[in-house]
Amino acid sequence: MEQKISEIIQRTTLRINAINSVKELNDLKVEVLGKSGELTLILRGLKDVNAQDRPIVGKIVNDARVELENAIEAKLGVLERKELNDKLMKEKIDITIDRKRPIGKLHPLNEIKRKAIDFFxxxxxxxxxxxxxxxxxxxxDMLNIPPDHPAREPQDTFFVTDEIILRTQTSAGQIRTMEKIKPPIKMISPGRVFRSDEADATHTPCFHQMEGLVVDKGITMCDLKGTLSSFAKHFFAADTKIRFRPSHFPFTEPSVEVDVSCVHCGGKGCNVCKGTGWIEILGAGMVNRKVLSGCGIDPDIYTGFAFGVGLDRITAIIHGINDARVPFEGDIRFLKQF
Amino acid sequence: MKLPISWLNDFIETEASVDDICNALTGIGFEVEEVIKYGINISNVVVGKIIELMPHPDADKLKVCKVDIGNEVLTVITGADNVKVNDIVPVAKDGAVLPNGKTIKAAPLRGIMSYGMLCSGGELNINDAFVSGASVNGILILDGDLKIGEDIIKALKLDETVLDISITANRSDCHSIFGLAREIATSLKLNIKEPNFEFTLAANSEKIPSVKISTSECPVYSRSMISDIKIEESPKWMQRRLFMCDINPINNVVDITNYVLLEIGQPLHAFDRKIINGNIIVRNASVGEKITALNGEEYALSPYMTLICDEEKPLAIAGVMGGKFSGITNDTKTVFLESARFNRGNIRNTSLKLGLRSDSSKKFERGVDYYSVEFGRRRALALFEQLGVGKVVYDCPIDERPIKSIKTSTSQINALLGIVIPKKDIISILETLGMKVEVDKNELNVSIPAYREDIDNYTDLAEEVIRFYGYDKMNETFMPTSSVTIGGLTYRQKHIEDIKDMLCAYGAYEIMTYSFTDEKVYDKLCLLENDRRRSAIKIRNPISEDLSIMKTELVSGMLSVIATNLTRRNDNFRLFELAKVYEAELPVKDLPNERDTLCVSLVGGKEDFYEIKSIFTGILDNFKIAYTIKSSNEPYLHPGISADLYVGDKLIASFGKLHPSVCKNFGIKKSDIFIGQMHCEIITEQKETVVKYKPLPKFPSVERDLAIIVNESITIGDIVDAIKKSDKIIENVELFDIYRGEQIEKGYKSVALKIKLVPVDKTLIDSEIADIMGKVLSALKNKFDARVRE
Structure with a gap:
């Protein structure tokens, strides 16, 4: 009996191995394990085995059945995976064909603006x-620019009426902020400004600035330097240095122009920095006492610093844009570059 | 401001190189814009003497010269006809390089070898003011006493360096050679030598006109008189200095006034004494008064303008230009010299209004001070005497002015700067700048010289100190004393950025255009005559007509950008712009309403109305803003393919296909342009709301398809609305097909919809579903006479 069963296992295993389709395998399963299958018949014949041997023989038959079932299951898994894979391979497509749904982009200047805003x-x-x-x-007036100051001349400023103009600087926002909130103040104000310059490679009649203002007790010019230095490192590169050069703005005293070490050559000198190793990026200074007191802030108690960055200029520096007019043209080939 | 180094050297003695001086200037806040070098790019040009001059045998116009250049005699062919034997001339030898980059080579000219070239002034890039005779059309004939064979640069002292320096608006005192010398001396820690202000008064036989000032625009007017004037050319060194500072030499008297303007920064005016009738009156112009200026033009004056007059006529427009007949001529015997101060604004307005600017008016606009009025006049008198132009017969110094003083302390200065600068450094810097410093422990009492009117309080002194102490010595700190502040964007700013991000997700690229445009765009957009958008704010002084009004809409700018792209053969793109439009009641009295406005355009074959609609409605959906859609009358849109979007009864957006006429007006050749504009207040003014969670439905939803036949005129929107209203359990209705054609009679359409039922409290059973669908059908039948498509 045992020999017969082991022969069935052997024979059936060989057949399972040879089978190549799910259908054949299912047929075999029925043939061997089905109602009239070989093993089933043996099991049914157990009643003829004497009672003493019956459990032993029964176990052998059952073990054989489990073994074969497992073998069939395993083979079935293999065959199903293969058949599925064959089916999927028939669905193979040409992946080199494109169907683009482009994601648009912010204007490069606004990307730069966001980056600057993030820092502050x-x-x-x-x-x-x-x-x-x-x-x-x-x-x-409130920025200590007297009525006879050349900055007010119509060749620089667009006038709507005698008293209403297109703002020439975001610094106006300083005053409005200081009128509304009292120290401690830390604010930036990015926006569009206007000067009556004909458009050329370095000028456009509208452009963008970002004003910054801090007013609090004990604010020093070293704080201005530290703040702008961190900004420059965030904005350009971790090893960027800044340099103050004395300058003049009516609304700050002392006033400085701020240079950063050239982002293109790292300060060695190249055509971007005209060989100097430095690029001018903004004007800054300590808020003029007259400006503070004009806004109702006591300059003997509070000091502050202010700065104004040309956003178009730093966008141009970072991306190497050599014509100020191009960003306003809206040529899609320009916009897609960033 | 031009600064010739040779002139600077009159006041400071230094071995510093030009680079050192430039660096010093940059360090103290004066930007060197250009370093101009004369005499460079000239090599191998020497002084030569013509010892023989013969006609060229084979050319009528050429001459063969033998030129002695010291160690040899060269044969040189020249075409010039202003040379003769014994003339001293510049000779470019074989291999010489000239400023225009030309190299001179020995070469035969009509059969005779020429070993060099005789040079003109032009070929050496110099003119009469630089070297006399250099402007002559021909060879430059030099002084007889020059050394033969000497290099021309050395012989003529051609190696001049001039710095072009930009001066900040607060430092009018540095629009002068001496003012800059003072700064450079402080920076390089050198002593400064004053110019010569000394002269002797000669006996006077003529009456000196007195001065009456009847205007507040002239705070001081000082005068002096010089007799026995001999008008001639000024000396070459003076002419050369004027020339290097862009002033043309005229005669000795005028040149002295210009020289002082450059050196001390004081505009002077020299009148011919004999045309002054009686006394000088400084007054405002009368209504309708006119004057013919030195340039021959007649100017109609306004009453705010200041005039220098005698008792019968105006002599000069104060600070701007002299009158035609009051100037210096070759017959001038006595000069009345004015050194005055006129208010900056007054000169500026006068000069602007008359369109008349002079070196004098430019300086007055920048500002003069009491130092320059006094010392400018004295310097001129010293020069009149030194150059032998005439005898100083009268001079009257100005009244002493009170000296401004500022009380501060070293700690106050250091507290502003944030570093500790030693007291001795602070004092020494202020003193070398000409200030007097009284010290009491840490307290400083600083007297400010008259030429530093820009210094007003301790912060100005702090700036002077750090300017020379060096900004590089400053530390980097991050507001250790400041209070905690919470940063961030406002909701408006966040929402603007959110809208932009959504547009990007829709595949649109952001553009930026100017805020101004041309009035003509309204006709191009086919706006009606009474359209509010035509009431745009006008710029009074625009650059040009096409940039003359502030935008009231963004569509025209977008269309121009589309046109530009299409002309450049860029096709298939989506663009957006989020910018301000400006609305005001005209004439403008108050600040206008600046509205955040969005414009979107879709260009390309695959776009359609529903794409642009999905963008505008998608944005509103995202912000959970409910809206209604109506047909649009926007004139620039296709009347059948356009929509208005309302929130409540407020129109906030219009979008659709661009009207073909507008396409044409903007030079757009494509027809499938979809465009829309939305005012963003509805979003930007939205308050932040916190969403409260609603439990998800527990019972399965049911979907039913429905196909109905309705008249063509019935809109899908109305059908969907009607279905939704028929039972609140209906959560969503989605169109999936519209069919016209066979089996559907003309004028009708078949509409297929998917209806989603979401029960609240139980699972729906078939009969309930059938009831709801029955309600839907009867509603559709009643409203639209719809019938089920079998």
Whole structure:
């Protein structure tokens, strides 16, 4: 009996191995394990075995059945995977064909603006808005720019009326902020400004600035340097250095122009920095006492610093854009480059 | 401001190189814009003497010269006809290089070898003011006493360096050679030598006109008089200095006034004494008054303008230009010299209004001070005497002015700067700048010289100190004393950025255009005559007509960008712009309303109305803003393929296919342009709301398809609305097909919809579903006479 069963296992295993389709395998299963299958018949014949041997023989038959079932299951798994794989391979497509759903892009200048805002917001600065069409009061008077100052000349400023102009600087936003909130103030104000310059490779009649202002007790010029130095490192590269050069703005005293070590050559000198190793990026200084007191802030208690960055300029520096007019043209080939 | 190094050397003695001086200037806040070098790019040009001059045998116009250049005699062919034997001339030898880059080579000219070239002034890049005779059309004939064979640069002292320096608006005192010398001396820690201000007064026989000032625009007017004037050319060194500073030499008297303007920064005016009738009156112009200026032009004056007059006529427009007949001529015997101060704004307005600028008016606009008024006049008198132009017969110094003083302390200065600068450094810097410093422990009492009107309080002194102490010595700190502040964007700013991000996700690229445009765009957009958008804010002084009004819409700018792209053969793109439009009641009295506005355009074959609609409605859906859609009357849109989007009864957006006429007006050749504009307040002014979670439905939803036949005129929107209204259990209705054609009679369409039922409290059974569908059908039948498609 045992020999017969082991022969069945052997024979059936050989057949399982040879089978190549799920259907054949299922047929075999029925043939061997089905109602009238070989093993089933043996099991049924157990009643003829004497009672003493019956459990032993029964176990042998059952073990054989389990063994064969497992073998069939295993083979079935193999065959199903193969058949599925064959079926999938018939569905193979040409993956080199494109169907594009492009994701658009912000204008490069606004990407730069976001990056700048990110830095200052993380440092505790609020972001304020102020009008693009502004009064001479906010744009000039309150910034200590007297009525006879050349900056007010119509060749620099677009006038709507005697008192209403297109703002020439985001600094007007400083005043509006200081009128609304009292120290401690940490704010930036990015926005569009206007100067009556004919468009050429380095000028456009509208462009963008970002104003910054800090007013609090004990603010020093070293704080200005530290803040701008961190900004430059965030903005350009971790090893960027900054340099202060004395300058003059009516609304700050002392005033400085701020240079960063050239982002293209690292300060060795190249055609971008005209061989100097430095690129001018912004103007800054300690808020003029007259400006503070004009806004109702006591300059004997509070000091502060302010700065104004040309966003178009730093965008141009970072991306190497050598014509200020191109970013305003909206040529899709330009926009897609970034 | 031009600064010739040779002139600077009158006041400081230094071995410093030009680079050192440039660095010093940069370090203290004066940008060197250009270093101009004369006499460079000249090599192998020497002084020569013509010892023989013969006609060229084979050329009428050429001459063969033998030129002695010291160690040899060269044969040189020249075409010039202004040379003769014994003339001293510049000779470019074989291999010489000239400023225009030309190299001179020995070569035969009509059969005779020429071993060099005789040079003109032009070929050496110099003119009469630089070397006399250099402007002559021909060879430059040099002084007889020059050394034969000497290098021309050395012989003529051609190696001049001039720095072109930009001066910040607060430093009018540095629009002068001496003012800059003072700064450079402080920076390089050198002593400064004053110019010569000394002269002797000669006996006077003529009456000196007195001065009456009847305007507030002239705070001081000082005068002096020089007699026995001999008008001639000024000396070459003076002419050369004027020339290097872009002033043309005229005669000795005028040149002295210009020289002082450059050196001390004081504009002077020299009148011919004999045309002054009686006394000088400084007054405002009368209504309708006119004057003919030195340039021969007649100017109609306004009453705010200041005039220098005698008792019967105006002599000069104060600070701007002299009158035609009051100037210096060859017959001038006595000079009345004015050194005055006029208010900056007044000169600026006058000069602007008349369109008349002079070196004098430019300086007055920048500002003069009491130092320059006094010392400028004295310097001129010293020069009149030194150059023997005339005898100083009258001079009257100005009244002493109170000296401004500022009380501060070293700690106050250091507290602003953030570093500790030693007291001795602070004091020494201020003193070398000409300030007097009284010290009491840490307290400083600083007297400010008259030429530093820009210094007003301790922060100005702090700036002077750090300028010379060096910004590089400053530390980097991060506001250790400041309070905690919470940074961030406002909701408006966040929402603007959110909208932009959504547009990017829709595949649109952001553009940026100017805020101004041309009035003509409204006709191009076919706007009606009474359209509010035509009331744009006008710029009073635009650059040009096409940039003359502030935008009231963004569509025209977008269309121009589309046109540009299409002309450049860029096709298939989506663009957006989010910018301000400006609305105001005209004439403008108050600041206008600046509205955040979005414009979107879709260009390309695969775009259609529903794409642009999905963008605008998608944005509103994202912000959970409910809206309604109506047909649009926007004139620039296709009347059948356009929609208005309302929130409540407020129109906030219009979009659709661009009207073919507008396409044409903007030079757009494609027809499938979809465009729309939305005002963003509805989003930007939205308050932040916190979403409260609703439990998800527990019971399975059911979907049923429905196909109905309705009249063509019935809109899908109305059908969907009606279905939704028929039972609140209906959560969503989705169109999946519209069919026209066979089996459907003309004028009708078959509409297939998927209806989703979401039960709240139980699982729906078939009979309930059938009831709801029955309600739907009867609603559709009643409203639209719809019938089920079998």
């Amino acid at each position: 917001v993380c440092m505790g600065f609020i972001v304020t808005d102020s009008p693009e069409i502004e009064t001479t009061y906010y744009n000039f």
